Amino acid sequence: QQPVQSPQAVILREGEDAVINCSSSKALYSVHWYRQKHGEAPVFLMILLKGGEQKGHDKISASFNEKKQQSSLYLTASQLSYSGTYFCGTPGLGGQNFVFGPGTRLSVLP
Amino acid sequence: GAGVSQSPSNKVTEKGKDVELRCDPISGHTALYWYRQSLGQGLEFLIYFQGNSAPDKSGLPSDRFSAERTGGSVSTLTIQRTQQEDSAVYLCASSYRSGRGPSEQYFGPGTRLTVT
Numbered sequence: 001q002q003p004v005q006s007p008q009a010v011i012l013r014e015g016e017d018a019v020i021n022c023s024s025s026k027a028l029y030s031v032h033w034y035r036q037k038h039g040e041a042p043v044f045l046m047i048l049l050k051g052g053e054q055k056g057h058d059k060i061s062a063s064f065n066e067k068k069q070q071s072s073l074y075l076t077a078s079q080l081s082y083s084g085t086y087f088c089g090t091p092g093l094g095g096q097n098f099v100f101g102p103g104t105r106l107s108v109l110p
Numbered sequence: 111g112a113g114v115s116q117s118p119s120n121k122v123t124e125k126g127k128d129v130e131l132r133c134d135p136i137s138g139h140t141a142l143y144w145y146r147q148s149l150g151q152g153l154e155f156l157i158y159f160q161g162n163s164a165p166d167k168s169g170l171p172s173d174r175f176s177a178e179r180t181g182g183s184v185s186t187l188t189i190q191r192t193q194q195e196d197s198a199v200y201l202c203a204s205s206y207r208s209g210r211g212p213s214e215q216y217f218g219p220g221t222r223l224t225v226t
Contacts (some may be wrong), residue, residue, distance in 0.1 A: 030126035030211055041201060042153065050213075087153060091212050098143060098167035098212065100153040 001026055003088055005101040012078050012108050020104045022088030023070035030090060031064050031071040036103075037084040044072075045086075075106070083108045112136065114218035116202050122224045123192055131187040131221045135204030141212060142185050143203045144177060147220070153201070159185060160207060192225045199223070 003024045010018050022031060030049050034042040045057050048064035048071055059076040075082055089100040116133040123129050135142050144156040155169045159179040170176070173206040174192075189196055199222050203215035 032212075032214070034215075041136070041219055042203075042215075044214035047214060089153075092166075094165075094205075095211050097155050097158055099155055099170055100145075102152045108222075 002099050003028075003090060003101040005088060005104050007104060008102070009105040010107070011032065012106070014080060014108055014110055015077050016108075018075045018078060018106060020073040020075075020086050020088075021070060022072070022101055024090065024104070026069070026071050026093075028064070028066060028071070028090050031062075032089045033062055033071075033073050034087045034089065034100075035082075035084045040076075040088070042087060078106075078108045080108050080110065082106060113202050113217050116200075116218035116221050118221060119219065120222045120224075122226060125225055126191055128188065128190045128208060129192055129223065131189075131200050131202075131223070133185045133187070133202030133204075133218060135185070135202070136216055137183075139204035139206060139216070141205045141207045141215075142179060142183065143205075143215060144185070144187050145201045145203065146171075146198045147201060148198045156187070156200075160201060166196055189223075192223075194225045197223055197225045 003022050006021045033045040034048050036042040062073045065073045085103040085105050087100045087103045091098050117132045142159040145156045155178050160181050169188050174190045177187045199220040201220045203217045204213045206213045
């Protein structure tokens with residue numbers, strides 16, 4: 001079952017912060033975050049494997065709450081290069097497949 | 111090192127024709143994924159290979175779609191009797207598979223398929 005992401009889209013000015021949420025009605029064992037720029041392939045950002053674990057990538061960090069079956073991606077002091085569509089994803093039960101959320105389109109304006 | 115490569119990068123075909131899309135994963139990556147992305151849409155999972163085997167083929171949209179992987183490396187996605195709704199970008203990704211599940215996926219540049 002596909003994770004749900006919110007918001008669908010967000011527009012920021014350079015230097016502003018944003019939060020992208022990912023939740024699932026099913027148990028999440030791990031959450032993966034990717035960014036896809038227009039016309040390009042998705043690029044890996046981070047994996048969260050444990051409940052409550054936070055990871056960081058430059059000024060992008062994330063948290064994972066197993067109990068709430070949700071993860072949040074935090075973009076701090078956004079840069080123009082952060083623009084793109086952010087996808088969360090998770091392996092299915094048994095790891096035989098992989099399901100991505102519908103994506104959140106982030107636009108950072110100068 | 112070399113990343114994931116896919117060929118062709120673009121394919122235009124007539125409705126009803128068969129097409130083959132190829133993916134060369136990163137050397138040593140045991141896991142390989144195929145996804146489909148329609149214009150402006152998300153990533154639709156198609157099939158996953160661990161080594162040469164695909165435990166779950168339920169993501170394939172119809173029986174016109176098939177995929178194989180040989181030698182634990184190259185994979186081919188075949189679409190028979192293409193339809194206009196098959197038009198999309200087909201992405202391949204590869205990864206290691208650790209004891210804690212799938213690791214980060216490295217995506218190829220995709221094959222843009224247009225069915226006329």
